[in-house]
Amino acid sequence: MAGTLPRLTSCARARTWFRSRLRLPYRVRDYDTGDRTGTMTSQEIRQQFIEFFREREHEIVPSSPVVPHDDPTLMFANAGMNQFKPYFLGTETAKRPRAADTQKCIRAGGKHNDLDDVGRDTYHHTFFEMLGNWSFGDYFKKEAIRWAWELLTEKWGIEKDRLHATYFEGDASEGLDPDTEARDLWLEILPPERVHPGNKKDNFWEMGDTGPCGPCSELHVDLTPDKSGASLVNGDDARVIELWNLVFIQFNRAADGRLSPLPAKHVDTGMGFERLCAILNGKKSNYDTDVFAPLFAAIQKRCSAPDYTGTLPSDSTDPSAPQVMVDVAYRVIADHVRCLTFALTDGAIPSNEGRGYVLRRILRRAVRYGRQYFGMQEPFLCDLVPAIIEQMGDSFPELTKRPDHVIELIRDEEASFGKTLTRGIQLFNDAADTAVKQHDGLISGADAFKLHDTYGFPIDLTQLMAEERDLHIDIGEYERLMEEARRQARSGTKLNPEFQHLQLKSGVAFPILETDDAPKHEGLTCAGSILGWLKDGEVISTPALGKDDTAGLILSQTSFYAEQGGQVGDVGTIKTESGVFAVESTIRVYDMLLHVGRVQSGLIKNDQPASCLVAPVRSHTMQNHTSTHVLNWALREVLGENVQQKGSLVDPEKTRFDFSHNKPVAADELRRIESLVNEQVTADHQVHTQEVDQKQALEINTLRAVFGEKYPDVVRVVSIGADIDEMLADPKNEKWMQYSVEFCGGTHLQKTAEAEDFVLIAEEAVAKGVRRLVGISGPAAKEARSKGESLLAECPSQEDVNLAERLSALQTELESAVIPITKRLEIRDLLGEVQKTIKAQSKQAATAAAGDVMTRAQELLDSAQFVGDTKIIVGEVPQANTDALRGAVDWFRQKTESSAVLLACHDGEKVTLLAGMSKDLIAKGTKAGDLIREIAPIVGGKGGGRPDMAQGGGSKPEAIGAAIEGATAWLVERIGG
RNA sequence: GGGGGCGUAGCUCAGUUGGGAGAGCGUCGCGUUCGCAAUGCGAAGGUCGAGAGUUCGAGUCUCUUCGCCUCCA
Structure with a gap:
């Protein structure tokens, strides 16, 4: 399959090239009849948008991954501005003042989950492209408005009298005036009856509770035959739809809710690509464009499905008529498989939590439609992936990198869902039979809940299956159970109740007390002074903290390390002349370092000098952290370049390292990894750290950055064994490949020999395609080695007596023992042999005994x-x-x-x-x-x-x-x- | 992170107050048949995921643990 792709994509490339030379004229004619034979392909539309802004000095940037690795608040990229967030927040400055792109977006998680709408109408998608142009403190409303108008009407020929503009009408409660600037700019182009004021909900955009925000101005297209749709603007009506949203970022909302003008004003625009394609080609539905046509063809071929006719549940007298549902199925499958292909390409994996779980639900929804309306029993979504790659591979080259991987992931997930589905259907049939016999056709809420909870059957599916058998479901009972389950899950996640009050209250203003934590790299102690503390959700500094008070103490300077980059926060004590504070963990909130803990004795007062004493276990954390870097390097050496870090946890006891690898790590590989790490430890390399320009650092050939992670412009580089300046001078030299170099802010040893020893103690799967290794170092590693040896020595040999008892005792001990994984495997093999012997022996004994017993039985019978x-x-x-x-x-x-x-x-x-x-x-x-x-x-x-x-x-x-x-x-x- | 479910023959699964480990398919052998298909008879195949506990007795009950599935956050 992969072998044919390059040929196909180059065909597509040739086609685009040919068309671009022809410079075909495009004109939009009649929206009503829709008889216009579309002449502008989606490829061309995308390209023309990009070109339009390139000509206006915009830097054309690639779409950021649809799976953001650097923004934990975001499940999927959902707007073009995601990757520019730091510029708006002011944490980074843009290198170029203007940018434009098409951004891959997924909207499926979140609060307003409209997954169930997708496929049932003409315009909802889980995956879509967002075209956008940006100004970072450069041009503002005038240019943004004028260019939008020019592109839509002059370049693309949308009829001018079909366009409406909206502007922000102001909001008294916020003290905001109407956006007359935008209004007047529109009035220069449009007659007053087509320039509409809009309220805060529609025309004021905010990134979050706090941060940059501002009025926006939208362009709407009137698709009514007689252009009479003026009253439908912002009316949530499919005949007059929003096309392009221009956001003018000019305010900052502080934590206390107040707005203040921003020194630098920005423009952020977004235009839905699929919708644009439909409009430019006079189509009523996004699904009627060439964005979906090749995919529909692929679906028809793979599923032997009836023709797609474009009907909707909403415009049919029978919303569940067979052809309507066939058309819904087409749209659902096409949309979902697009979403999955892009998400998996960018590194997401279907799983049972977080974004992986959202993807699993999307896949299952598509599979269900395929099963129900096209009769597909076998995996089929995976076979549609090549069609997408062929179509979109030019615009998104990342698709062509690992198509096999994506196809395989989808196929496996489909197959495993198939199994769950079969089991669930059995349970449903039982439940339905009971309902018929005992409950007058009412399926109990408990059964419906079990189908949902244990078999992953969404309630709508259960309802559908029930309707087919003319049964009903006790929905009230189901909802009650569902709510109970939710409540239970919530109650399980609460923080240690002692520290619950340390959650910052939202919407309350607080000062940011900045902490200098540079000493964390120097040693375990340092002197600072008390700046205040976080207590009951507020940052305060009076009155004093008394004995047993819990708080998040904030210091001017600290040697404590706050949890970050996989390394856990430090524990220890903070002493002042009047009191002692025990630190149980350290976390970072904005630029404040919170030393979370309780007052052990005396009083802690504001402005006091304070000395930090980090607990000595930190040295074990450092041993483990430096070992983790070497381990990461050794994994690449042994398993190859495909090993990508997927997460890590470093604490005083261990290092836990997750990485992409699609099969268990074999025993001999484990041995080699372990000994490579130890070679580096014995070599006693110097650990170099240095702040380096990110771009420059990325040049170093051996550098291991976490895939998809976004790093600041200046990064801290940790190199084990290689001098960083030397590497920067000659970044491509092959010899660097024998050293570990990573971006890392954590605390490290100075010389590798301080790690003393390294032992892998566990290897396991955490998700499909992701393995986890657990390692320990220092004295703990040495202890594990000797424990392993002694357990091995205890293994009984075949000739020993009481084999069974010794085996059982040893197995119990083995289970909880911390020993090298290699040793564990060895012992397990050995015990397996012993087990066989025991079995053979007991069988033999049984047959022998049976003979004796029969002799005795004969005697008893005779007498x-x-x-x-x-x-x-x-x-x-x-x-x-x-x-x-x-x-x-x-x-x-x-x-x-x-x-x-x-x-x-x-x-x-x-x-x-x-x-x-x-x-x-x-x-x-x-x-x-x-x-x-x-x-x-x-x-x-x-x-x-x-x-x-x-x-x-x-x-x-x-x-x-x-x-x-x-x-x-x-x-x-x-x-x- | 929390809840629920499952783990029994090579595969798919039964197993009801705790009281002889089962079925179907598959495998092997022997019949009927020129042979195949079909079919009849028979056999092999199990540490009931692992470990502890309760009990006279545990696949079944309790706890611990591993693996898989699933829902919620």
Whole structure:
């Protein structure tokens, strides 16, 4: 599959090239009939947008990944401005004042989750492109408005009298005046009846609760036949739709809610690409454009589906008519597979949490539609990926890099959902049967909830399946269970209650007390002074903190490391002349370092000099952190360049490193990785750190940056063994490849030998395609080694006695022991062999014993007395066990017409009794269980069982004789009498 | 991070107050058949994920742990 791609994409490239030479004229004609044969391809539209702004001195930037690795507040890129956020926030300055691009966006998580709308109308998408142009403190409203107008009307020929503009009408409660500047600019172009004021909701844009914001101005297109849609602007009507949003960022909202003018004013615009393509080609639906046409063709071919006719549930008298649902399925599948292809290409993976979970839900929705309306039982979404790559690979070259990987991920996910679906359908059928028989066609809320909770069946699917069988669901009960589950999940995530008040109150102003934490790299102590503390959600400095008060203490200077980059926050103590504060963890909020903990003794007052004492365990953290870097390097050496860091955690006990690798790391690979790390430790390399310009640092060939992570312009480089200046002077020299170089702000050893030793103690999967290694260093590593050796020495050899007991003891110990993973694997193999021996031995013993038991059984049968027609077989069988006695009872049953049996054996103090009764006796009311209950107390125990076979036991072997006599007497009386 | 579910033969799964580990498919052997398909009879195949506990007795109950699935945050 991959082999054919380059050829296909180059075809597409040639086509674009050819078209661009032709300079075909485009004119938009009639929106009403839609009979215009579209002449502008989406490729061309995208290209012309880019060119238009390139000609106006905009830097054309590539789309940022749709999966942001550097912004934890954002699940997916959802607007063009995401990658420029630092410029608006003022944390970075733009290198060029103007930019334009097309940004890949996904909207599917979030609060207003409109996933269920996608496919049911003409314009909702989970994945879409956003065209945008930006000014960072450069041009403002005038140019933005004029260019938007020029591009739409002059270049693309949209009829001028179909365009409406909106501007911000002002808001008294915020003290904001109307945006007359924008209004007047529009009035120069448009007649007053097509320039509309808009309220704060529609025409004032904010990034978040705080930060840059400003009025916006939107261009709307009137698609009504007679251009009468003026009253429908901002009316949420499909006939008059928003096309281009121009945001003028000119205010900053502070934490107290007040707005202040920004010194630098910015422009941020966004125009939905798919919608634009539809409008320029006179199509009513985004799905009727060539953005989707090739994909629809691929779907039809792969699914042998009926033709796509473009009907919608909303304009049909029967919203669930077969053809309508077929058309919905086309749109759902096309949209979702686009979304998945882009998200997986950018490094996301379907999983059971976070954004991975959103993707899983999207995939499942598509699979369900495919199953239900196209009858697809096998994975099929994966087969649609090449069509997308062929179509979009030119504009988004990243798609062509690892298509196989994306296809495989989708196929696996589809296959595993297929299994869940089959299981769920079974459960549904059971639930439906119960509903029909017992509840008058009402499926219980509990069943619906279980389908959702355990099998991942969304409620709408369950409802659909119910409707097919003319059943209903107890929705009220379902909702109640759902809410309960939500509540439970929430209550589980609360912070340590002691520190809950340390959450900053939102919307309340607070001073930012900046902390200088440079000393963290110098040592474990430093002197600073108290600036204040965070308590009850507020940053304050009075009154003093008394004994046992909990707070987040803020110092002017500190040697504590705040949790960042995988390294945990430090613990320790802070002393002043009047008190001692125990620090339990350290976190960063903005530029404040919060020393979270409690006052141990005395008082802590503001402005006091304070000395920081970081707990000595930090040195173990440093050993582990430096080892982590070497490990990262060793992984590349052993497993190859494909190893990408996926996350890490470094604390005093261990280092936990997650990386992309799609199969378990083999035992010999583990050994090599471990010994490579130790070679570097023994070599006692100097650990170099230096602040370097990011671009320059990226030149270094061996540098390992986290894929997709966004770094500041000046980064701290940590090199193990190689001088950083030398590397910068000759960044491409092959010899650097033998050293570890990373961007890192963490605390490190000065020389690698200080790590002492390194041992891998675990290897496991965390997600599909992601493995996790856990390593330890220092004294803990040495201890693990010797523990491993001693456990290995304890392994029994085949000849040893009491194999079974020793094995069980060793397994228990092995489970909790911290030993090298390589040693663990070795021991596991060894014990596996031992296990086989044990099995063979016990089988042999069983067959031998069976022979003895049969001899004894024959004796008992021969000496048995008759009571009427029934044989009374009672006696002791030495050297037997429960299974052997059962075998004997079965044998007697075959040998005799009618029999009552009681056998006994003992192993040390433990007595086992077994009783059997033939059917005729049971019919007469003599049951094996009764016999056992009667006899077991004689040997000091009890028992029971079924009428034909019962079992009991006790602890008095010396009473077996008495028990047998008792049994004989009981049987003779019952049967004889 | 929290909740729920599952783990039994090579595969798909049953297993009801705790009381002899099962079915179907597959495998192997033997029949019917010239042979195949089909079919009849028979057999092999299990540390019931692992470890502890309760019990006279645990696939079943309790706890711990591993793996997978799933929902919520």
